[in-house]
Amino acid sequence: MKKKLTTSEFTRLSSFITRNYGIKLPFKKKILLENRLQKRLRELDINSFDMYIKHLFSDVGLQNELVHMIDSISTNKTGFFREKQHFDFFKDEVLPAFYYSKRKNDVFRVWSAGCSSGEEAYTLAFLLSEFKSNFSDFNFSITATDISTKMLSTAKNGIYPEEQIVDVPVHMKQKYLLKSKDRQKRSVRIVPELRNIIRFEQFNLMRKEYTAFDSFDVIFCKNVLIYFEKQTQYEVLKRFTGKLRKNGFLFLGLSESILSFDLPFNKVAPSVYLKAGN
Ligand SMILES: C[S@@+](CC[C@H](N)C(=O)[O-])C[C@H]1O[C@@H](n2cnc3c(N)ncnc32)[C@H](O)[C@@H]1O
Missing domain, CATH: 3.40.50.150 (Vaccinia Virus protein VP39)
Known part of the structure; x- marks a missing residue:
């Protein structure tokens, strides 16, 4: 079942992402972030965003999960001879x-x-x-x-x-x-x-x-x-x-x-x- 991201969870994640990676995530991007992180929650067999955030900010999470989170949120559109x-x-x-x-x-x-x-x-x-x-x-x-x-x-x-x-x-x-x-x-x-x-x-x-x-x-x-x-x-x-x-x-x-x-x-x-x- 799809997990819901609360406003305070979104704020915690989005401010962390903007501070550390520059990528801006205004409130209108809440659903996007929620959707993009669903797959990570499934892969980790984690039941809520609250647990996901605890995992992400733990010593192990900061070592291992951060790269996956960045992979899920970045926009990677590109192409040969683009522009x-x-x-x-x-x-x-x-x-x-x-x-x-x-x-x-x-x-x-x-x-x-x-x-x-x-x-x-x-x-x-x-x-x-x-x-x-x-x-x-x-x-x-x-x-x-x-x-x-x-x-x-x-x-x-x-x-x-x-x-x-x-x-x-x-x-x-x-x-x-x-x-x-x-x-x-x-x-x-x-x-x-x-x-x-x-x-x-x-x-x-x-x-x-x-x-x-x-x-x-x-x-x-x-x-x-x-x-x-x-x-x-x-x-x-x-x-x-x-x-x-x-x-x-x-x-x-x-x-x-x-x-x-x-x-x-x-x-x-x-x-x-x-x-x-x-
Ligand atoms: C839309 S792609 C652009 C690709 C290519 N330059 C082009 O124009 O086709 C944007 C890329 O910037 C990367 N990116 C975003 N934030 C970054 C950061 N803080 N440091 C390095 N790369 C970042 C993303 O991972 C993504 O692959």
Whole structure:
């Protein structure tokens, strides 16, 4: 039977989630949270949200349950070449700008922050590999992070249903995707060369410091901040600013913008920003 989440239980959970993960959960999301956590209660054979909360905040729960709770509440919608105009800009403007101004041993570094199940990072890997096949002295690295361990495990596996690859250009499909031998499965797998190139890692953007990473030439953080409160968005964006190199680019989702914040960026395309003032 479906378990009910009381208002005070909702408040306890939602304030914890917002404080620790940035994701805002206004009261109108109560039913959504209730529905998303039902499965966890069933899996744990727990009879009420009161018991679930006690378990979650126990020492064992904080060690083991937290990751499952985050997996159940995060919104993970993504896709290959999602918001394609950004990948066109990346290929046609960002890569040549870097390449023609780089010093001999510079490595192009990109971060897909909030990478979900990996499609964004693999899209970047396709484009970077294509660029490298034209310019052999071009070297790159890709870091891809998310809060959800479930999504990261899908990303590392690199297996996707065939219907999800419709937006991948044919020549890239041929080069970078392997069809499953079992044709019943109708799935593809990213070639090992690209799977191994990407550093997939769990990382909470709410961390106060991003010292785990060196600086980047480009940060993609698309369709992530939209779920955060304004002040949290600003703090995350400030930390991104510190992690971007001179002439670095920040890509947000097409419905996102930094224009209301006092940050050193110039807008160069819809939801694409170039770090200024170096
Ligand atoms: C809607 S997906 C966006 C995926 C991809 N960037 C795209 O635009 O297609 C948002 C992702 O942000 C992740 N996320 C949410 N809060 C986060 C946090 N505090 N730290 C890191 N990742 C977070 C979610 O787990 C989810 O996978």
